[in-house]
Amino acid sequence: MNPIYLDNNATTRVYPSVVEAMLPFFTEHFGNASSIHAFGSEVGKALKKARTQVQTLLGAEHDSEIIFTSCGTESDSTAILSALKAQPERNTVITTVVEHPAILTLCDWLEKEGYIVHKLKVDKKGRLDIDEYKSLLHDRVAIVSVMWANNETGTIFPVEEMAALAAEKGIMFHTDAVQAVGKLPIDLKNTKIDMLSLSGHKLHAPKGIGVLYLRRGCRFRPLLRGGHQERGRRAGTENSASIVALGAACELAMQNMAKENTEVKRLRDKLEKGILAQVTHAFPTGNPENRLPNTSNIAFEYVEGEAILLLLNKMGIACSSGSACTSGSLEPSHVMRAMGIPYTAAHGTIRFSLSVDNTEAEIDRVIEAVPPIIAQLRKLSPYWRDGGPVSAEEAFAPTYA
Amino acid sequence: MWEYSDKVREHFFNPRNSGPLEEANGIGDVGSIQCGDALRLMLKVEPETEIILDAHFQTFGCGSAIASSSALTEMVKGKTLDEALKVSNQDIADFLDGLPPEKMHCSVMGREALQAAIANYRGEEWHDDHEEGALICKCFAIDAVMIEDVVKANNLNTVEEVTFYTKAGGGCASCHEGIEEILAKVKAERPGMGETSPPAACPATPEAPKPPTKKLSIVEKIAKIQEVLESVRPMLQRDHGDVELADVQGKKIYVHLKGACSGCMMEAATLGGIQQKMIETLGELVQVLPASHMPVEA
Numbered sequence: 001m002n003p004i005y006l007d008n009n010a011t012t013r014v015y016p017s018v019v020e021a022m023l024p025f026f027t028e029h030f031g032n033a034s035s036i037h038a039f040g041s042e043v044g045k046a047l048k049k050a051r052t053q054v055q056t057l058l059g060a061e062h063d064s065e066i067i068f069t070s071c072g073t074e075s076d077s078t079a080i081l082s083a084l085k086a087q088p089e090r091n092t093v094i095t096t097v098v099e100h101p102a103i104l105t106l107c108d109w110l111e112k113e114g115y116i117v118h119k120l121k122v123d124k125k126g127r128l129d130i131d132e133y134k135s136l137l138h139d140r141v142a143i144v145s146v147m148w149a150n151n152e153t154g155t156i157f158p159v160e161e162m163a164a165l166a167a168e169k170g171i172m173f174h175t176d177a178v179q180a181v182g183k184l185p186i187d188l189k190n191t192k193i194d195m196l197s198l199s200g201h202k203l204h205a206p207k208g209i210g211v212l213y214l215r216r217g218c219r220f221r222p223l224l225r226g227g228h229q230e231r232g233r234r235a236g237t238e239n240s241a242s243i244v245a246l247g248a249a250c251e252l253a254m255q256n257m258a259k260e261n262t263e264v265k266r267l268r269d270k271l272e273k274g275i276l277a278q279v280t281h282a283f284p285t286g287n288p289e290n291r292l293p294n295t296s297n298i299a300f301e302y303v304e305g306e307a308i309l310l311l312l313n314k315m316g317i318a319c320s321s322g323s324a325c326t327s328g329s330l331e332p333s334h335v336m337r338a339m340g341i342p343y344t345a346a347h348g349t350i351r352f353s354l355s356v357d358n359t360e361a362e363i364d365r366v367i368e369a370v371p372p373i374i375a376q377l378r379k380l381s382p383y384w385r386d387g388g389p390v391s392a393e394e395a396f397a398p399t400y401a
Numbered sequence: 402m403w404e405y406s407d408k409v410r411e412h413f414f415n416p417r418n419s420g421p422l423e424e425a426n427g428i429g430d431v432g433s434i435q436c437g438d439a440l441r442l443m444l445k446v447e448p449e450t451e452i453i454l455d456a457h458f459q460t461f462g463c464g465s466a467i468a469s470s471s472a473l474t475e476m477v478k479g480k481t482l483d484e485a486l487k488v489s490n491q492d493i494a495d496f497l498d499g500l501p502p503e504k505m506h507c508s509v510m511g512r513e514a515l516q517a518a519i520a521n522y523r524g525e526e527w528h529d530d531h532e533e534g535a536l537i538c539k540c541f542a543i544d545a546v547m548i549e550d551v552v553k554a555n556n557l558n559t560v561e562e563v564t565f566y567t568k569a570g571g572g573c574a575s576c577h578e579g580i581e582e583i584l585a586k587v588k589a590e591r592p593g594m595g596e597t598s599p600p601a602a603c604p605a606t607p608e609a610p611k612p613p614t615k616k617l618s619i620v621e622k623i624a625k626i627q628e629v630l631e632s633v634r635p636m637l638q639r640d641h642g643d644v645e646l647a648d649v650q651g652k653k654i655y656v657h658l659k660g661a662c663s664g665c666m667m668e669a670a671t672l673g674g675i676q677q678k679m680i681e682t683l684g685e686l687v688q689v690l691p692a693s694h695m696p697v698e699a
Contacts, residue, residue, distance in 0.1 A: 304466070398431050
């Protein structure tokens with residue numbers, strides 16, 4: 001039986017045509033783009049083309065606003081540290097409690113260094129309180145960094161509106177858009193977003209390539225200083241093969257955008273409805289009315305996520321979980337906790353993330369596979385008896401460490 | 402992600418003795434709400450002999466929690482209660498051919514459920530004395546709570562000392578930043594340990610021991626040596642090891658490292674830690690050596 005890959009928010013398969021586009025840059029076009037000879041100029045031309053392809057997908061006004069980096073995390077760190085360095089009179093960062101660790105871990109460290117970090121809270125559906133946000137915009141804020149779409153639930157934040165509000169107060173706005181790029185139409189020239197991070201491997205390009213979009217005129221301080229690459233804003237010899245691949249992947253993403261929002265969305269909805277119709281005490285997390293077209297995150301109460309994943313894996317189905325046990329930490333996902341999902345459900349959250357590669361037959365197979373797995377684990381669970389949760393008066397209440 | 406042993410996978414995919422046990426007369430319910438594991442262990446005990454005739458479990462938890470529960474029921478069946486109480490969490494992990502460090506708490510939960518179920522059978526109250534913190538050292542599965550407790554109890558000031566006392570940081574060394582943060586936190590909380598802390602609070606180094614106020618008699622010296630060994634034994638016993646004094650010959654203190662300590666890759670670090678404490682306590686330079694290094698008497 002062919003394996004089914006439903007973990008596209010973790011990483012994606014590099015498209016064969018993308019691999020084909022990048023391969024010559026390891027062999028015949030191995031030159032350094034900075035060299036004056038023919039070996040270099042060939043590469044220089046290819047980088048220029050890739051830059052334009054990324055520019056088109058992001059709707060950026062100028063191709064010089066695209067800075068190639070090594071990954072989304074580097075783009076995130078560059079953006080936030082740049083804003084703090086360029087505006088020493090400002091000491092505050094505004095972000096959200098549900099950001100990716102690429103932002104949150106950096107912010108925790110900044111707090112230790114003496115900066116002030118405000119993390120916006122979310123409600124039960126993972127939505128922000130815009131009034132709270134407005135009240136925090138003051139002249140000591142160096143940068144606002146808010147993700148475009150959440151990696152676990154797919155919930156979309158109103159970043160364009162939030163960027164406009166920040167701009168009114170003269171505050172820089174950055175968005176970690178690694179999950180949104182390629183899945184949602186983006187037109188940066190008509191927004192007030194100053195900086196945006198994207199990651200190649202989330203949109204069928206290889207790992208190890210990212211982009212920081214930097215609006216022309218936005219004050220900037222590089223993270224890596226050295227050579228003149230990327231106009232001195234990110235030193236280090238260009239990863240030419242991967243940059244070419246990212247360009248090709250962006251062009252394909254542009255072509256697939258409509259399919260992503262119709263066909264992929266339809267399969268996602270079918271999967272979610274198909275599972276929820278058969279499994280009781282399960283619910284979608286985040287905001288189903290406003291989320292990425294490819295993501296469904298379902299909480300299965302009274303069972304634990306890693307156990308579900310191991311059984312799914314045995315059937316050739318790959319997805320991921322917000323359970324503590326899959327991360328190696330003891331806490332369940334900070335996103336689930338932030339939304340107030342109880343522990344018994346937070347540990348049983350499973351994220352299904354599709355791509356244009358998935359087929360109807362695969363989705364049918366998953367709809368068939370999930371319910372017996374949940375039933376099997378619930379039979380083992382002390383919280384469950386005879387097809388339902390143990391009644392309140394005899395509820396399982398262990399001594400907790 | 403981690404790799405589970407074949408035995409863990411086998412016990413997870415085909416758990417033994419799962420589901421309720423109607424005739425159970427000892428039940429232990431334990432859990433760790435943070436890490437999302439909870440376990441009910443049910444024992445059927447024969448009152449005359451106190452032999453465990455049957456054991457079942459119900460578990461809400463990850464693969465290794467279910468496997469640990471399954472293993473536990475297999476291990477205790479046929480044992481008397483007193484024999485069963487000797488089953489340690491390390492025994493459960495060993496039965497499963499090892500658990501990843503992130504998952505050792507699953508075996509701890511199994512051990513606790515066993516204690517709770519036996520206490521329940523005997524009509525005793527069982528109290529959990531175990532607190533779990535964020536995993537700091539992945540090489541030796543040492544969490545933040547344990548490091549903090551040991552740092553406080555022994556007034557530790559450096560990463561090296563933490564490694565001597567707990568093993569944390571003694572492997573790949575990538576957790577040293579985390580250990581430094583705990584040291585800084587404890588230091589900040591220590592009363593009277595602000596900027597003006599007296600230099601005497603710093604640990605003596607082997608190169609510059611504090612001069613002893615008066616020379617110790619051999620009896621006093623041996624008593625002090627025993628005192629130091631007693632203070633480190635609980636730490637070693639937690640890892641199923643132990644230490645015993647073999648002989649004192651001048652400035653050389655010979656000890657027997659026993660149990661899991663003997664032949665352990667951390668033996669040198671353990672002896673180094675003990676030596677450090679000896680020097681501080683005795684106020685003179687001494688060497689702590691394994692008994693195998695003792696010169697053969699003529």
